[in-house]
Amino acid sequence: xxxxxxxxxxxxxxxxxxxxxxxxxxxxxxxxxxxxxxxxxxxxxxxxxxxxxxxxxxxxxxxxxxxxxxxxxxxxxxxxxxxxxxxxxxxxxxxxxxxxxxxxxxxxxxxxxxxxxxxxxxxxxxxxxxxxxxxxxxxxxxxxxxxxxxxxxxxxxxxxxxxxxxxxxxxxxxxxxxxxxxxxxxxxxxxxxxxxxxxxxxxxxxxxxxxxxxxxxxxxxxxxxxxxxxxxxxxxxxxxxxxxxxxxxxxxxxxxxxxxxxxxxxxxxxxxxxxxxxxxxxxxxxxxxxxxxxxxxxxxxxxxxxxxxxxxxxxxxxxxxxxxxxxxxxxxxxxxxxxxxxxxxxxxxxxxxxxxxxxxxxxxxxxxxxxxxxxxxxxxxxxxxxxxxxxxxxxxxxxxxxxxxxxxxxxxxxxxxxxxxxxxxxxxxxxxxxxxxxxxxxxxxxxxxxxxxxxxxxxxxxxxxxxxxxxxxxxxxxxxxxxxxxxxxxxxxxxxxxxxxxxxxxxxxxxxxxxxxxxxxxxxxxxxxxxxxxxxxxxxxxxxx
Numbered sequence: 001x002x003x004x005x006x007x008x009x010x011x012x013x014x015x016x017x018x019x020x021x022x023x024x025x026x027x028x029x030x031x032x033x034x035x036x037x038x039x040x041x042x043x044x045x046x047x048x049x050x051x052x053x054x055x056x057x058x059x060x061x062x063x064x065x066x067x068x069x070x071x072x073x074x075x076x077x078x079x080x081x082x083x084x085x086x087x088x089x090x091x092x093x094x095x096x097x098x099x100x101x102x103x104x105x106x107x108x109x110x111x112x113x114x115x116x117x118x119x120x121x122x123x124x125x126x127x128x129x130x131x132x133x134x135x136x137x138x139x140x141x142x143x144x145x146x147x148x149x150x151x152x153x154x155x156x157x158x159x160x161x162x163x164x165x166x167x168x169x170x171x172x173x174x175x176x177x178x179x180x181x182x183x184x185x186x187x188x189x190x191x192x193x194x195x196x197x198x199x200x201x202x203x204x205x206x207x208x209x210x211x212x213x214x215x216x217x218x219x220x221x222x223x224x225x226x227x228x229x230x231x232x233x234x235x236x237x238x239x240x241x242x243x244x245x246x247x248x249x250x251x252x253x254x255x256x257x258x259x260x261x262x263x264x265x266x267x268x269x270x271x272x273x274x275x276x277x278x279x280x281x282x283x284x285x286x287x288x289x290x291x292x293x294x295x296x297x298x299x300x301x302x303x304x305x306x307x308x309x310x311x312x313x314x315x316x317x318x319x320x321x322x323x324x325x326x327x328x329x330x331x332x333x334x335x336x337x338x339x340x341x342x343x344x345x346x347x348x349x350x351x352x353x354x355x356x357x358x359x360x361x362x363x364x365x366x367x368x369x370x371x372x373x374x375x376x377x378x379x380x381x382x383x384x385x386x387x388x389x390x391x392x393x394x395x396x397x398x399x400x401x402x403x404x405x406x407x408x409x410x411x412x413x414x415x416x417x418x419x420x421x422x423x424x425x426x427x428x429x430x431x432x433x434x435x436x437x438x439x440x441x442x443x444x445x446x447x448x449x450x451x452x453x454x455x456x457x458x459x460x461x462x463x464x465x466x467x468x469x470x471x472x473x474x475x476x477x478x479x480x481x482x483x484x485x486x487x488x489x490x491x492x493x494x495x496x497x498x499x500x501x502x503x504x505x506x507x508x509x510x511x512x513x514x515x516x517x518x519x520x521x522x523x524x525x526x527x528x529x530x531x532x533x534x535x536x537x538x539x540x541x542x543x544x545x
C-alpha cells in the first residue's frame with residue numbers, strides 16, 4: 001500500500017513479523033465545560049501547565065454529569081504529556097479541566113481498508129470530510145456546478161446536424177485567403193478546410209444562436225469532431241462554445257492540445273487562459289490513466305459550464321465504451337478577482353486557421369453538436385406588447401404586405417444584444433369586406449420599414465410602416481398561416497408552436513453583431529372582389545436568460 005502505517009498491533013503467532021494497521025486514541029476525562037466554550041473535533045487542545053498539545057477527534061458525554069465527559073485525542077498528534085488537574089485550553093481560552101483522580105487511557109482501533117480483489121493497490125478513497133467516494137461503471141455521480149446531483153433531467157436548447165447540407169442559414173461563416181466550408185453527403189459532416197498553405201488562410205463558423213445560460217442550471221455542449229491530422233506547425237484549430245470575447249473551447253495549436261477559458265470581464269476582449277495537455281487536473285487523455293485520445297478519429301467532446309461569476313467548468317470526452325472521462329476543470333470559485341466570463345450565453349463555434357505558412361492544407365470536421373440545459377430551466381422574460389396605430393388595407397393588387405414586424409436590437413444599454421425574442425400572441429381584427437390570409441414569416445426583406453424600440457431597456461424593435469415584403473427560398477420563410485374572415489377577430493397563441501421557439505434561428509441578432517433578421521406578420525387578400533382591413537395587437541417575450 002502507498003501509505004505507511006504509523007500505528008499497528010502485532011499478530012500472533014509470528015508476533016515479530018506481520019503488523020496490522022491501527023488508529024490510536026488518547027482518552028482524557030474532563031470537567032468544567034460550559035457553553036459557549038465546548039470541545040469539538042478539529043480543535044487543538046493545549047495543557048495549561050504542561051503545554052502538551054493534541055488534536056481533538058471526538059467527545060463522549062453520555063452518562064456523565066453536566067460539563068463532564070471524555071475527550072478522544074489523536075495519539076499520533078500528541079506532543080508532551082498532559083497533567084491531571086491542569087486547564088485544557090483551546091486558542092488560549094479554558095474549555096475545561098483534566099479531572100482530578102483520573103488518568104489518561106490509550107485506545108486502539110483496528111484499521112480496515114476496502115481494496116480490489118485483483119488489484120489490492122486500488123483502495124477505497126475517504127476524503128478529508130470523512131466521506132467515501134462512490135463511483136459507478138459510467139464514472140462518478142454527476143454533480144452540477146451548483147453542488148446538486150444531476151438526475152438526467154436534460155432539456156435540449158438546440159441541436160446541430162447536417163442531414164442534407166451544411167445548414168448555412170444557421171451559421172455566420174468567415175473566411176480568408178483560401179478557407180472554405182464543404183459538405184460530405186456520405187458522412188453527413190461539415191469540413192472546415194484552409195485549402196492552402198498560405199499564412200492567414202482561415203475558415204470560421206459561428207452559430208447565429210447564442211444559447212441561453214440560466215443561473216441555477218448547467219449547460220452542456222457536446223460536439224462530434226474529428227481533426228484532419230494530429231496537428232502540424234503553424235496551424236490552429238478550435239471547437240467549443242465561444243466568440244471573440246468569451247467562452248470555453250478545445251484548441252489544437254501546432255501539435256499541442258489545450259483547453260481554454262476566454263474572458264472579456266477585465267474590460268478587454270478575449271483574454272485566453274490556456275492549460276496544456278499534460279497539466280490537466282484530471283486525465284491528460286494520453287493513455288497514462290484511461291483513454292489515449294486520437295484526434296484524427298471521430299470523438300465526442302463535452303464542456304459543462306455555468307455562470308454566476310465563478311463556478312466550475314469541465315472539459316472531457318466520451319470513451320470508446322461511452323463513459324464520460326473528465327480531462328480538466330477550471331475551478332473559478334475562490335480563485336478569480338474578476339468574474340470568469342462577462343457572459344455565458346454563447347454560440348457554437350469552429351475555427352481552422354494557418355497562423356503562418358503551413359506544410360499542407362488542414363481540416364477540422366464537425367459531425368454535429370447539441371447544447372443542453374442540465375436541470376429544469378425557468379426562463380426569465382420581459383413581456384412587451386404593441387397595438388396598431390393605423391388600419392392597413394389589403395387588396396389582391398397589393399399582394400402580401402406586412403402588418404407588423406419585430407427584430408432584435410443591435411445593442412442594449414451599450415452592450416451587444418444577445419437575448420432571444422419570441423412572439424407569443426397576436427390578435428388581428430379584420431373589419432374589411434373579405435377574408436385575408438395571415439402569415440408569420442422569418443427574415444423577409446421589408447420595404448420602407450422604420451423600426452423603433454418599445455422601451456429604453458427593450459432588446460427588440462417593431463415596425464408597422466413597411467409597405468411590402470420580399471420572400472425567397474432562403475429568406476421570408478413561412479412559419480405559420482391562418483385565415484381571418486371579414487368582421488372576424490383572430491387570436492392565436494404561439495406558446496405551443498415549437499417551431500416558433502426552436503426552428504432555424506428565431507428572433508436574435510445574428511452572430512456578426514450587425515444583421516437583424518425580422519419576424520413579420522403579413523396579410524394577403526383571398527380574392528379580387530373583396531378588401532381586407534386589419535388592425536392588430538401583438539405580444540412577445542424578450543428572453544434574457
